[in-house]
Amino acid sequence: MSIYEVFMPALSSTMTEGKIVSWVKSPGDKVEKGETVVVVESDKADMDVESFYEGYLAHILVQAGESAAVGNAIAYIVETEAEIEAAKASANSGSAAAAPAAAALPVAATVGAAAIPTSQNGSNHKEGRLVVSPRARKLAKELKVDLNTLKGSGPYGRIIAEDVESAANQGKPIASAPVAPKPSVIPTAPVAPPTPTAPPAPVPAVASAIPGQVVPLTTFQNAVVRNMVATLSVPVFRVGYTITTDGLDKLYKQIKSKGVTMTALLAKAVAVTLQKHPLINASYSEQGIVYHSDINISVAVAMDDGGLITPVLKNADLVDIYSLSRTWKSLVDRARAKQLQPDEYNSGTFTVSNLGMFGVDTFDAILPPGQGAILAVGASRPQIVATPDGLFGVRQQMQVNITADHRIIYGAHAAAFLQDLAKLIETNAQSLTL
Numbered sequence: 001m002s003i004y005e006v007f008m009p010a011l012s013s014t015m016t017e018g019k020i021v022s023w024v025k026s027p028g029d030k031v032e033k034g035e036t037v038v039v040v041e042s043d044k045a046d047m048d049v050e051s052f053y054e055g056y057l058a059h060i061l062v063q064a065g066e067s068a069a070v071g072n073a074i075a076y077i078v079e080t081e082a083e084i085e086a087a088k089a090s091a092n093s094g095s096a097a098a099a100p101a102a103a104a105l106p107v108a109a110t111v112g113a114a115a116i117p118t119s120q121n122g123s124n125h126k127e128g129r130l131v132v133s134p135r136a137r138k139l140a141k142e143l144k145v146d147l148n149t150l151k152g153s154g155p156y157g158r159i160i161a162e163d164v165e166s167a168a169n170q171g172k173p174i175a176s177a178p179v180a181p182k183p184s185v186i187p188t189a190p191v192a193p194p195t196p197t198a199p200p201a202p203v204p205a206v207a208s209a210i211p212g213q214v215v216p217l218t219t220f221q222n223a224v225v226r227n228m229v230a231t232l233s234v235p236v237f238r239v240g241y242t243i244t245t246d247g248l249d250k251l252y253k254q255i256k257s258k259g260v261t262m263t264a265l266l267a268k269a270v271a272v273t274l275q276k277h278p279l280i281n282a283s284y285s286e287q288g289i290v291y292h293s294d295i296n297i298s299v300a301v302a303m304d305d306g307g308l309i310t311p312v313l314k315n316a317d318l319v320d321i322y323s324l325s326r327t328w329k330s331l332v333d334r335a336r337a338k339q340l341q342p343d344e345y346n347s348g349t350f351t352v353s354n355l356g357m358f359g360v361d362t363f364d365a366i367l368p369p370g371q372g373a374i375l376a377v378g379a380s381r382p383q384i385v386a387t388p389d390g391l392f393g394v395r396q397q398m399q400v401n402i403t404a405d406h407r408i409i410y411g412a413h414a415a416a417f418l419q420d421l422a423k424l425i426e427t428n429a430q431s432l433t434l
Contacts, residue, residue: 005073006037008062009049016226019067019219020074021046024137025057028084031077036132038074041219046338055079058087067219132159143168160339220307230369234284235406238364241418245380245396247429255321255433263354264313264325266377267297268432270352271316273421280417281349283372284407298348298368299328301335309335310368312348321433352377362399373404373414 008018021039025031036048037057055077062074078087132140132147136159140147145167152159217225248269252262274281274295283290295317298310311331313324334340350372353365356379365376380398387393400421404414424431 004055004077004079006051006075006077008040008068008070008072008074010070015070015223017067017069017219017222020062020064022064023060023075024048027057027059027088028081029057030081031055031057041338051077056081056084058084059091061091136161136164139164218307220303220309224308227369228366231367234367236367236403237406237411237414238401238403239411239414239418240362240399240401241415241422242397242399243422244385244426245398247427248425249380249396251429251432258322259329260321260325261328262357263299263352264321264328265432266354267299267313267316267328267352268321268324269421269425269429270350270375271295271297271313272432273417273424274350275317276420277413277417279409279413280373280402280404282408283349283370284405289408292349294349296347296349298345298351298371300351300353300365301332304336309340309345310348310351311335311340311345312343314347351375356380356398362401364401365403367403367405371405372409373402376401376403 019041021041023038024036025038031037031051031054033054034050037051038049039046040049041047056079057075058078059076060074061076062068062072068074076087076091078084132152137147139145139161143164145164147159147164150159150163150167153163248265252260252265278291279289281292281295283292294315297313297316299313300308300310303309311328313319313328313331316324319327331340331344335345348368348371351365351368351374353374354377355363356377359379361381362378363376365374367374378399378401380396382394383397384392385395385397400418402414402418
């Protein structure tokens with residue numbers, strides 16, 4: 001008898017355990033090579049996990065909602081249908097791993113469709129396979145929409161629920177179209193009916209708890225804990241600066257109607273300033289200072305479940321402000337839907353944390369692992385200031401505080417960066433649109 005173990009995969013370099021979101025396959029189901037077997041919640045996102053081989057799902061060891069350490073077995077797969085009962089018996093007796101012909105069945109984590117190259121026309125059909133989110137498959141079955149006729153709008157062409165809903169509303173062809181060579185994966189385990197996507201809350205919602213109750217941390221929150229603890233060994237220092245924002249505020253009012261956000265403007269201003277201060281964009285390593293070739297701005301975003309994620313605006317110094325704002329909106333939407341690719345939240349070289357939108361005057365941010373500095377941005381408020389002509393006037397001002405790794409960045413470096421950032425925002429904000 002051949003029993004293959006399906007292990008909990010490592011979906012990111014920092015992942016130590018994963019939580020089963022849902023099983024796409026049920027015990028007894030046929031598993032094709034490349035088919036999604038299970039959806040796993042990693043540190044920051046929900047990801048489809050595919051099988052490399054064919055067989056039958058014989059027994060599930062870790063049920064939906066439960067967690068397992070990376071490398072632990074979460075299910076058994078057998079080569080033939082006749083071996084299913086024997087595998088169940090072996091699993092119940094705890095001897096499946098010791099079966100003579102036992103071997104590990106690898107699984108591939110499909111991060112969106114990163115492991116599946118798209119065709120030149122943007123389709124995500126690959127050797128008769130579709131890259132489809134589990135919810136989209138369920139919805140397609142209910143609405144009788146043929147997935148083979150759709151072009152995905154998700155990451156790397158992945159078909160998501162919105163694509164199915166759009167096709168159904170527009171009366172696109174249903175399942176009478178030619179079917180791809182390999183069968184589509186249709187979840188057979190109970191799946192909750194789709195619900196309309198609610199607009200993101202302005203303040204992260206914290207799960208209600210009964211007084212005295214202990215609520216376990218989610219996989220997402222545990223990842224944040226590990227990252228924050230890791231920074232305790234880094235010697236840091238902090239420098240504050242007051243920046244007048246009248247010019248930036250005026251620019252924002254002029255281009256806000258074109259979809260530009262203040263977050264994108266701040267990220268752009270920081271990125272442009274970092275061009276003159278490569279050390280602030282660098283990070284420490286045992287071998288020395290790592291000077292990054294790109295300026296990738298991570299921006300902290302509060303999640304609806306109380307977690308924290310930092311989507312990355314790549315090459316923010318080179319991308320125009322309008323494209324940057326569109327990219328930012330897409331990143332936030334997909335972050336809150338847990339659809340970001342790892343490279344979209346762990347490739348930052350500098351982080352901006354903005355609590356000014358909540359009216360916070362000033363705060364200190366914790367340095368993220370693997371970066372040299374993070375900027376905390378407070379609210380812009382009217383202040384009475386002395387003008388150069390000796391009079392008094394009212395100016396909009398905000399407080400920013402930089403937290404820097406003192407192993408590679410010194411006080412004068414941080415101060416010079418803040419001085420140039422203030423100069424750009426106060427005297428040349430219009431250049432951010434160029």
